[in-house]
Amino acid sequence: EDQVTQSPEALRLQEGESSSLNCSYTVSGLRGLFWYRQDPGKGPEFLFTLYSAGEEKEKERLKATLTKKESFLHITAPKPEDSATYLCAVHGKGNQFYFGTGTSLTVIP
Amino acid sequence: GAVVSQHPSWVICKSGTSVKIECRSLDFQATTMFWYRQFPKQSLMLMATSNEGSKATYEQGVEKDKFLINHASLTLSTLTVTSAHPEDSSFYICSADRGLGETQYFGPGTRLLVL
Numbered sequence: 001e002d003q004v005t006q007s008p009e010a011l012r013l014q015e016g017e018s019s020s021l022n023c024s025y026t027v028s029g030l031r032g033l034f035w036y037r038q039d040p041g042k043g044p045e046f047l048f049t050l051y052s053a054g055e056e057k058e059k060e061r062l063k064a065t066l067t068k069k070e071s072f073l074h075i076t077a078p079k080p081e082d083s084a085t086y087l088c089a090v091h092g093k094g095n096q097f098y099f100g101t102g103t104s105l106t107v108i109p
Numbered sequence: 110g111a112v113v114s115q116h117p118s119w120v121i122c123k124s125g126t127s128v129k130i131e132c133r134s135l136d137f138q139a140t141t142m143f144w145y146r147q148f149p150k151q152s153l154m155l156m157a158t159s160n161e162g163s164k165a166t167y168e169q170g171v172e173k174d175k176f177l178i179n180h181a182s183l184t185l186s187t188l189t190v191t192s193a194h195p196e197d198s199s200f201y202i203c204s205a206d207r208g209l210g211e212t213q214y215f216g217p218g219t220r221l222l223v224l
Contacts, residue, residue, distance in 0.1 A: 034212045043115075043202045043215035044153070087152065089213075097143070097213065101152040 002027040004090050006100035013107050016077045021086055021103045024070040029093030033071050035064050036087040038102070044087055047073075078107045110136050113205050115216035122193055123224055130188045130219045132203030138183035140208035144176075147200045147218075159186055193223040 004025045013019055025033070032051050036044035048057040050066040057064045061082065063074040073086055088100040112135040122128050132142060141160050145153040157178050159165040165178035175197075177189040186205075190197050200220050204213035 032212070036215070041200075041218070041220070043113075043204075043218045046212050046214060049212050097155065099153045099155075104150075 002090075002092055002096070002098055004088055004098045004100040006086075006088050006103050008103060009101070010104045011106070013075075013078055013105070015079055015107055015109050018074070018076045018078070020075070021073040021105070022070060023073070023088030023100055025088075025090045025098070026069075027090040027092040027096075027098055031091040031093065033066055034089045034091070035062075035071070035073055036089065038085045038087055047086075075105070078105075080107045080109050083107045111207065111214040112136055113139075113203065113214045113216040115201075115203055115219050117219060118217060119220040119222075121222045121224065124194050125192055128190045128193055128221060130190075130201055130203075130221075132186045132188070132205070132216055134184045134205040134214070137205070137207050139186075139205035140183070141206040142180060142186040143204045143206070143213060144178060144186070144188050145202045145204070147202060153202065156188075190221065193221070195223045197221065198223045 007022045035047040038044045048064040053068045055066050061076050065072050083106050085102040085104045087102045090098045114133045116131045144156045147153050155168050156171045157165040157167045159178050159180040161180050161183045167173050180186040200218050202218040204215045206213050
């Protein structure tokens, strides 16, 4: 069964405490893996697309990596403004998009 | 680039009325548009996929007659919630695909409250 699983469900970090969010997938025919940030009451904001194992993308304090089974979103020295829900989605064959349930990140000053 | 808008951003209506939500791609033509529903603290649930000029493809369990989708042009799709009931209250989000094998671009969402 094609599915995307994110962990942990929730994460609380002290400001400056680096960590990683996980997105594991069992989707066949991977066409792309996407990371989004979603703030309360708003639509998801696109962060990264990864297409093949070994690929990495960076943006400010965020770095996304991809293997054949999972992706990690590394957050280095997070700030309170990084608090949000981070969603992972996988684009599989047949033009299907599969979303994870998200990781709610809280960064405490 | 790749901006998607939704209108209205929030709506309150009485039970039994119909509500129309618009989704527009502002600076690109969208080959495909998607409609999602999101409950509090849950992920996105795909409701339907629509291509310009053709009938929408609904996900299993989504009532076609309840949630009418019209994709009239390459920049506009509408979702009409017919005879809305309190259980239809939710956050509705649309997204658009440029057809370049990249990501979907999401709108800001529409919060619907049915009294």
